[in-house]
Amino acid sequence: MSDFVYLFRASEGGRRQALGTPEQAQRSLSAWLAWIRELEAKGHLKDPGQPLEPAGRLVRGPKKVVTDGPYVEAKELVLGFIVVEARDLAQAVDLAKGCPMLEGDGSVEVRPVEAAMLGQLGR
Amino acid sequence: MVAALTRIFGVQNLALAEDVVQDAFCRALTVWKVRGVPDNPSAWLMATAKNRALDAIRRERTARTFAPELGRLLESEWTTAPVVEEAFAAPTIRDEQLRMMFSCCHPRLPEPAQVALILNILCGFGAKEIAGAFLTSRAAIEKRIARGKKVLAGAKRLFDLRDTEFTARLSAVRRALYLLFSEGYHGASAESAVRVELCQEAMRLTALLREHPPAATPETNALAALLCLHAARLPARLDAGGDLSPLGDQDRSRWDAGLIAEGLALLERSAAGPRLTAYHIEAAIAATHAAAASVETTDWRQVVSLYDRLMAIAPSPVVALNRAIAIAQRDGPDRGMEELRAIKDRDRLKGYPFHPAAMGELELRRGNPRAARKHFAAALALARNPTERRFLQKRVRACGSLSG
Numbered sequence: 164m165s166d167f168v169y170l171f172r173a174s175e176g177g178r179r180q181a182l183g184t185p186e187q188a189q190r191s192l193s194a195w196l197a198w199i200r201e202l203e204a205k206g207h208l209k210d211p212g213q214p215l216e217p218a219g220r221l222v223r224g225p226k227k228v229v230t231d232g233p234y235v236e237a238k239e240l241v242l243g244f245i246v247v248e249a250r251d252l253a254q255a256v257d258l259a260k261g262c263p264m265l266e267g268d269g270s271v272e273v274r275p276v277e278a279a280m281l282g283q284l285g286r
Numbered sequence: 287m288v289a290a291l292t293r294i295f296g297v298q299n300l301a302l303a304e305d306v307v308q309d310a311f312c313r314a315l316t317v318w319k320v321r322g323v324p325d326n327p328s329a330w331l332m333a334t335a336k337n338r339a340l341d342a343i344r345r346e347r348t349a350r351t352f353a354p355e356l357g358r359l360l361e362s363e364w365t366t367a368p369v370v371e372e373a374f375a376a377p378t379i380r381d382e383q384l385r386m387m388f389s390c391c392h393p394r395l396p397e398p399a400q401v402a403l404i405l406n407i408l409c410g411f412g413a414k415e416i417a418g419a420f421l422t423s424r425a426a427i428e429k430r431i432a433r434g435k436k437v438l439a440g441a442k443r444l445f446d447l448r449d450t451e452f453t454a455r456l457s458a459v460r461r462a463l464y465l466l467f468s469e470g471y472h473g474a475s476a477e478s479a480v481r482v483e484l485c486q487e488a489m490r491l492t493a494l495l496r497e498h499p500p501a502a503t504p505e506t507n508a509l510a511a512l513l514c515l516h517a518a519r520l521p522a523r524l525d526a527g528g529d530l531s532p533l534g535d536q537d538r539s540r541w542d543a544g545l546i547a548e549g550l551a552l553l554e555r556s557a558a559g560p561r562l563t564a565y566h567i568e569a570a571i572a573a574t575h576a577a578a579a580s581v582e583t584t585d586w587r588q589v590v591s592l593y594d595r596l597m598a599i600a601p602s603p604v605v606a607l608n609r610a611i612a613i614a615q616r617d618g619p620d621r622g623m624e625e626l627r628a629i630k631d632r633d634r635l636k637g638y639p640f641h642p643a644a645m646g647e648l649e650l651r652r653g654n655p656r657a658a659r660k661h662f663a664a665a666l667a668l669a670r671n672p673t674e675r676r677f678l679q680k681r682v683r684a685c686g687s688l689s690g
Contacts, residue, residue, distance in 0.1 A: 189371070192367065192368040192371065193368060193371075193372065195364065195365070195368065196359070196365055196368040196369065196372065199359065199362075199364065199365050200359070203357050203358065203359070208357075208358065211358045211359065211361050211362030211364060211365060212362055212364060213362055213363050213364065214362075214363050214364050243364060245362075245364070
């Protein structure tokens with residue numbers, strides 16, 4: 164089994180669509196809850212992760228320039244992450260297809276955790 | 287609300303659940319004092335409790351483990367708020383209350399402790415009110431509740447309604463609801479003799495039981511019938527002056543016809559089972575009273591024979607007391623008096639004012655106002671609240687005017 168980070172993205176409009184009214188938020192949140200429960204029940208939930216606020220600060224370069232951001236001008240915001248345990252990338256992708264955010268304009272980026280990085284450096 | 291919160295925190299953190307509810311109530315009182323009571327106080331309270339629950343989860347999540355059913359869902363902000371939201375949704379609250387009721391009836395707890403726990407956790411009654419219902423001391427009840435909560439916490443999770451123990455626990459749950467209703471009906475606590483809201487709580491929880499098909503047995507229907515038929519008399523239990531009105535003096539036009547009809551229908555449905563239980567018999571007694579236009583036209587032979595059967599399957603000094611009163615109605619006060627004197631375990635009625643009051647009533651009817659007065663005075667000394675006191679004072683005065 165390997166670990167995979169799911170990065171969830173959506174446009175600001177899509178986010179508003181999902182959480183705009185209390186009823187919509189209620190529906191989105193219970194769909195989310197159901198999906199996470201399913202992952203956990205099947206033993207795939209390695210880390211329940213955290214959602215992220217849309218805005219923060221960006222620190223960049225040797226001069227450590229601080230700007231508002233991170234992605235005020237970006238079309239898509241990172242909404243948060245979870246860590247899933249799966250046999251391989253194919254299974255991780257399959258599991259991601261159940262994400263309720265995909266019903267709107269959201270996307271799930273499935274990224275294997277690179278366990279060998281330090282090992283390669285050492286070579 | 288405690289049940290909903292226990293679903294989140296787990297039974298081992300019952301105290302935390304109670305703290306959160308307490309906190310929400312305190313907050314409500316403080317805010318309402320300044321801004322006035324909101325349009326929908328229960329929704330306001332619910333929202334406050336949810337927020338307090340979220341605070342508690344965030345504060346405690348590294349230090350404690352919560353409900354095992356929720357796994358790791360409370361570790362993440364993705365799912366924390368939805369889990370709290372879900373716990374407070376109406377169907378969940380209903381299920382959790384049922385599970386809590388059944389959890390309180392743990393076989394390792396003696397029955398009185400089970401009942402005390404339900405009254406405390408699900409109905410929010412204090413140790414003093416519960417002590418009144420059981421005719422025991424407050425300290426004893428506090429001990430019972432504390433011990434009960436320890437057993438609950440040891441069980442790790444709330445009772446699963448599909449468990450094989452379901453039927454055994456169901457019977458303890460019914461008994462608890464019965465006693466809860468009695469506490470409201472005969473109220474021993476200081477505030478008021480008839481606390482309608484306690485009866486309503488018992489009826490609410492019984493209805494909850496009946497909504498869950500495996501719990502809606504003939505015996506449960508008999509209990510529901512009994513509660514309806516007694517509740518129907520509540521509007522007449524206090525007279526216009528707010529004084530306790532005994533069955534004989536009640537204005538029967540004030541009995542709730544809707545509840546009587548519902549009770550009779552339930553009693554009919556309760557006949558579907560093979561067993562005749564104490565609830566069936568008590569409901570039948572209440573139905574006999576409900577069918578009569580007055581004390582004089584009541585079928586007392588029927589009432590006495592029902593009490594005989596009740597004594598055979600569920601003997602108690604209070605049942606014996608009521609049976610003696612029914613016999614006095616059927617055969618006259620002399621026979622009633624004999625029965626009253628013959629009650630076994632009369633010691634257990636020592637703190638119960640209606641035992642000497644019944645003796646006073648019968649002595650009055652036998653034409654012995656002096657003896658009656660003594661009994662009523664003894665009853666008065668045992669009165670547990672102002673309503674009982676006023677009622678018994680009136681009875682004492684009634685003897686005085688007779689003896690001139």
